[in-house]
Amino acid sequence: MRFASHTEKNITHYKKAPFLGVWDFVLLLALIFAATVALKYYIEPETGSVCTVYVDGEKVIETDLLTDSVTAIPGTHAVLTIKDGAAAITENDCPNKICMKTGFVGRAGGTIVCAPNKIVVKISGGGYFVTGVHK
Amino acid sequence: MKISAKKIAVTALLCALSMMLGVVESLLPPVIPALPFVRIGLGNAVIGLAVIILGAPYAITISVIKSVAVPLIVGNPIMAIYSLAGGVSSAVLTAILIDIRKISLPVTGILSATLHNLMQLTVAALMTSTAEVFSLSVPLFLFGAIAGFGTGTVQYLLIKALPEKALRL
Known part of the structure; x- marks a missing residue:
């Protein structure tokens, strides 16, 4: 054939x-x-300043990376920890714990993704330190 | 289409081999600790060999069975969606590239590994309904290319080393 x-x-x-x-x-x-x-x-060496958390595509938390904090992400069993200008998911109930193994992310454009629980943590830089603008 | 018993037996053999490689691979520690989902994809080396000695339909069948069975054996059914999207699309691409006989096996491996990663990222983007997962694409494509080159080289060596009598079914 x-x-x-x-x-x-x-x-x-x-x-x-x-x-x-x-x-x-x-x-x-x-x-x-x-x-x-x-x-x-x-390759962007710029450090991030804002951390945004999306659950199922919707923005649930927006915070800056300058102050250390520990927050529960609403609607999930995950915990977001911000320490020394970097963010990490430190507690979650997903099967693989890939989000937790990702560790602390502080670079602008860095992301932590938890596919089973549909959580995306995104670090973005700038905005707060634009030349000549004080926010 | 007439299918000989010998072909069915070899298909089953290669299917078992690729499933076994997939299961063993999931037991190994991650290649790069920072990216735990990066795997070598040794099971995909079998697909290219199946395309050459059995033909495209057999290879795609092996890929479908492997993509569903390995996540179930490993105990992670959600992974089946990712595996199916990545595995079947890369098997189809491998079959096309091998059948046109223009480019060599290592480069075929690189291209199909890239498509595999692209499809998995697309599924991840659809499941989390965000495009942010594509920020993982550079390390994924880089290691995917290295792994694809490796599996392609394995296929190349297998074809050269196996006696011609064993290949013609």
């Missing part, structure tokens, strides 16, 4: 195929280029 002939050709081809061919180098170069562009946008 059609698929049988496919496998015959595939076996013969991949038995002789080189480890990396011309097309592979073209694709790898394109991938490395895309990765470099993506990394440029990803």
Whole structure:
């Protein structure tokens, strides 16, 4: 049948195929280029100043990272801890505890995600320290 | 389509192998402690081999069974949604790329691992109804590419090392 002939050709081809061919180098170069562009946008050394918590897509808590605090996230069994300018989920009832293993996040653009309980903690920077503006 | 008993037996064998690799992998400690969901995806190395020696429909069947069975064995049924989205889409891409016979197996591995991660992130974004999970994409894609290159190399070595009599079913 059609698929049988496919496998015959595939076996013969991949038995002789080189480890990396011309097309592979073209694709790898394109991938490395895309990765470099993506990394440029990803690396932001800026520290965050605002912590926002979303549950099921709705904003439930918005707080600054300057004051240490321990808050229960409404509607869940999770606890949000803010310490030394970084935020972490320190208690939760999800099966994997991936959110807790993420630890403290303080960089702008950093996030903690708990998929089972639909919690997203997002750190955003700026706003409070814009040049010339005192909030 | 006539399916020989030998093909069914090899399909079952490869299916068991990929499930076993998936279960063993979940018992290992995370590769990177900060990103506990980053895994090597050794079970996916079997899919590419299945595409070459059995054909695309067999490989996709193996991928579906593996994606549902491994989360159930591990005891994390929610993971099945992620596995199914990532595993089946990357199996389809692997089948297409292998059947066009233009690019080599390691690069096929990189591309299908990237699609796997992309689909899982999309499912995560839909489930949490936020786009913020995409901020994880850079480390995920980076390690996914390394892991995909590794599994592709495993496939390449398997095809070269196995005797041709064993491959032709």
